Amino acid sequence: MLGEINSFIKVWLTVLTSLCYCHAIGKVVPKGTKRLIFVLPVVCLFLYLPLNLYSPHLGGVTAFFIAWLGNFKLLLFAFGKGPLSANISLPLFVAVACLPIKIQQNQPPKSHLNGHNKETSSKSYRNGQNKENSSSRKSKEGPVNYAIKGLLLAIIVRVYDYIEFMHPNIIMLLYSLHIYFLLEIILAIWAAMVRSFSGLEVEPQFNEPYLSTSLQDFWGKRWNLMVTSILRPTVYEPTLSFSTTVIGRKWAPLPSVLSTFVVSAIMHELMFYYLGRLSPTGEVTWFFLIHGFCLTVEIALKKALIGKCQLPWLVTGPLTIGFVLGTGFWLFIPQFTRCKVDVKAFEDYAEVRSMLKNSSEKVLRILSAK
Template sequence: MEEELRNLIKVCISVLISISYCYYISSKISKGFLRLISLLPIFIIFLLIPLFLSSVHFCAISAFFLTWLANFKLLLFAFDQEPLSPLPSSFSRFLCFTCFPIKTNQNPSSNRIYNKSKWVLASKVILFSFLLHLYGKNYHNSLPRLAFLSIFTIHVYIELELILVFVGAFLSMLLGCETEPVFNEPYLSTSFQDFWSRRWNRLVPSVLRPTVHIPVQRFYRSFNRSKTGFLCWNLVYFYIIRKSPTWEVTCLFVLHGVVTCLEIEVKRMRLCPSPHRAVSRLAVVAFMFVTAVWLFAPQLLRNNVHKRLISECLFVIDVVKASCFAS
């Protein structure tokens, strides 16, 4: 852990230097091809940074915030597009706007979403605490494989959302601005289109649409967001596992993309009446959960990522307990 913390400090210093270069040097270069060329070293650095971290959490978080989010935002910045243009008033704001999902334009409606769901957040914290208790007592070792796969899939989603909520709360206190909501209760989706368009990874419209979707749609009109998702998740899997991909995650997103396209065509052609919202929600959640347990989690278990993830969570709990008792 001491070695990992040293690596983390080096990564943080590298990020500060890289973002400083973007803010003080690249921003002075005229937008377009020349600024894009000046940012290429930063793109490469952010692609390599997760490889210097062995912790599952540090690796996945750096891959999401730097390799994926920051690189796409800097790509937009190269052509003087939002959210980094116009240039933020200070380096600290530019750093946070680059690496985190911060909203440049405040939208009160999205704030109401989070205000209404505080009790939902509390229930997720309780459920996550229960899962950690389950891990701590080693009850999970006696569970059947399918049951543990289901629990672990829920764990990954809840922890990811809680991390984003924590980051959002910290940035809100630090800068006084809201973060872009990444999830909007995806388990309440009434259709696959609703899941991918409005409830899962809401950063897609603001980041991937101008950088990936619009250019690709010029050549392939039926391209959709779920097909872009496998680019990010395959990278995250590689960073965590450090082995050649087995393409299960790719199959997951391709399958979801095909099903979403079929759903859109069925709606357009009105081949069948729309089911009741309760039925459609149950069907969507069941499909998403089953495919995640089938294609998402097994690769992690085969490479013992679940053991590393659980041990890191329990280590943090032990540190917090030791600190509380010491005080």
């Protein structure tokens, strides 16, 4: 574990150095192809760095932050788009580039992190953030809510001791809840830390996805919102602009949505490769292609039947969650066991417990000696 922590520190020192370079490049190289040429080596480096980590917690978070979110932000930055700008301060540039955070819409960051004026902050926000109201929404979940989810997560980890007596579908349901609770708690901790230090707001990753009324609601407004906000300017909007000239504004969202899910499938395959170092089977790709196709059909039906048919949540809610869980159990969740993420995670938990136990015993011995 100590060796993994040392590798983690080295990886992130490299990330910080690389982002300082990108910030300097932005000041001297104009946006466009020239800046892209200078940024591409960093993009390639960010794709390589997660390969130095094997822990699903340290490696998985690093891969998500830099190989996906960070790289997409840097590619936008190369063309003068997105949340990154050479006009913002270096600490702010680094924080926004390597963490899933956004600048608060109505309140500029604190002066010790941000050395630019309100106009620059507002411009950066408008260029890189979701235009919909959901992007500026702060998480409404309080500490009690997170405490409950933390307790449920601890119960799930304890229940794993009896996993050999469980039905495979129950195990996959536990894995699904584990992933959801763990991600939300980790990102809530990030949110509290970043907010207290800099005035920046961490982009909420989830918005009660179990209350989704449709696939469009689930993927667009409730699940993995940081990914949604970064895929919109990098994939959806360019495809939408092109499709509008070909098939018109009304139906242009359909190929745009499908192409967005294709890119998401590729990036998820990459994330699983980082976690398990195994060749992809294509099941994750099929999961996102199926959802992309079904969401496209859903949007088309809504456009064709607008105002004519409105099903209640009691019907659409269970259907949506049932479809997501059913396809997830079939194609997505089994990849975690295939990559042995569960085994590696339990090993991490055991090593952390051992380290904490040894540390507490040393502290008690020191106190008793006094």
